[in-house]
Amino acid sequence: MMSRHKQIALRISGFVVDYLLALPIGCVAALVWANTFPDSYYRFAHAIAFAVNDVGMVFFLALITKEVAEATVSGGALHPWRRAALPVAAAFGGVVVSIVCYLAFTHNVGEHMLEGGWVAAGAIDIPGSYVIARMIFGRHPAVPFLLLVSISADAIGLACVALIHPVGDAHPFIGLGLMAVALGSAAGLRRGGVKNFWLYLVGPGTLSWFALFLGGVHPALALVPIVPFFPHGRRDRGLFVEPAPQAHDTMTLFERWWRLPVEAVLFLFGLVNAGVPFHGLEIGFWAIPIAALARPIGIVVAAAGAIAAGLHLPARVGWRELLVVGCTASIGLVFALFFAAAVMPLGPLQLQMKMGALVTIAGGGLAFAAARLLRVGRFARKPTETVRFR
């Protein structure tokens, strides 16, 4: 018989995992710590930043990649690829408008040193925007549409980080050689019918990490090229939808094993990256929130262009829903923090960017306000569905 305390602990941990609260809890803890005992906080954060940002985040990005890889099979949001064309176009529009606004703002206020951090301007927080979208829409086609927009925008950002922002002293040829071996061995495991995900992680995954690290690319992307080699089910139940209980393919087992550790990683990620002082920040920290505010415009305009070119919005997603999706996509939190840490070395500039990333959490309120104003989702006269996560 389970003790009462254990039951309570399990219920709390289940709530934290279901509502993706580990990251916000980490952020709040970091803010409190950094503003009360800054010396000890920064010593701690600097000491474990590499372990969390460059190693731990490998598994968070791997879980996101797993969702994308599964979405390409039958029944998935990316199958056939034409289904993803409109959200990809919308994401592109959102990213471009965000970056333009970011650069215009930093230039206008004379914060020239921040101009190098433009990659973070287009970031969309996938877990955060998902939670808010589910709270507004429930189970509605607007949610996978938003996820595709978020994933596409962050994929553009990750590509920019990989290609434009070298890490350390780059040895591209060594990196390329190691990556070829990593991909070759992953393909070999797949062809050999290996289903144990640990073998993919220990062999090709480790090689890929070193390939990126030595090649000057952010090593948190290490499992992005490896996860697609994992054997997976023939049908996808949808983006971020709980796998069927009887599913035992490698991707599903990988997700089941890593879901809790990744929550711990996200807590540490928040703890390490969100500690910014409340005082002393320059006006430049508004650059990311302003870019995020402009993002809905980019998303709606680009979607309008794509529709004019012959693409279609998903069923039950109209202009009002699209605008609310755009507002929800203005949350940058975890990915904006990740990009800020990836492209800007430690120091006051990075702190400004991180504060900006934290402020974008207000995008959730913006999305709720827009939904209420436009009578969308739970605010519609006939709500689409009650709000329930899993």
Add this chain to the structure above:
Amino acid sequence: MDRKCVTRILTTLFLIIPAWWGVTAQEVALPSAPNSVKFAAIGDAGTGNPEQYDIANQMTRFHAKFPFDRVIMLGDNIYGGQGESDLFKKFSKPYKALLDIGVKFYASLGNHDDPVNNRYPLWNMGGQMYYTYSTKNVRFFALDSNQVDQKELAWLENALKNAQEEWKICYFHHPLYSDGRTHGSSVDVRVSFEPLFVTYGVNVVFAGHDHIYERLTPQKGIYYFVEGAGGQLRKGDIKRSAMTAKAFDQDQSFMLVEIDGNVLTFQAISRAGTTVDSGTIQRQVR
């Protein structure tokens, strides 16, 4: 002595004493020894406003009595536009008299500077964001406090370790310690730089960012100065604390520094030319 005579004498004294104090306060309080290292320090200067020009004129005036051969720039050297016309209006024009007599400027960059200006020849940065140079028994380290990566820290450790000079002076934009109300101490930069400063015996550190003048009590054996009022000013921004040794936030200011043997003498001077702080520092032996 009648009452009228007493009144005249008192009036004369009333006029003479402040005038005498004003003249002596504008005097150089430094020994100006023939073979000493002499330099000036300005921070947050590049506004292009009349106050920056006033400071530049005072620097020129003081140069006549204290012929410093270099100026260390503590960042935010140019505000706003960063083009050629801005570099002219906010740098080469105000300091023209000093540049013409061969005074060299060695810059570090602040958050308002454009990083590409590290190639501006008159700032002698050699295209680097951090660099070192020496003269006589003093080695200077101009650092980048905007973004402190492992590469810079490794470079700094190596440069400090190899420095043979008696005095090690570091300067950069964000102060490790400051009582400025607006910004204050940059603790995140401090945890990166300070352990190296302490380990390798840095003597004095200059920074800007807070638009005030402040001298702090030694922190872990190192003397810290904030001089971020070379053009900008935040009146009443100082929030005094136990680490404030002397602070001034009522006018723009600059610093003159002389190092002769084991003694460093400093003088902080306001836009009006009055001395707001001065003193000597004996070289710490560690």
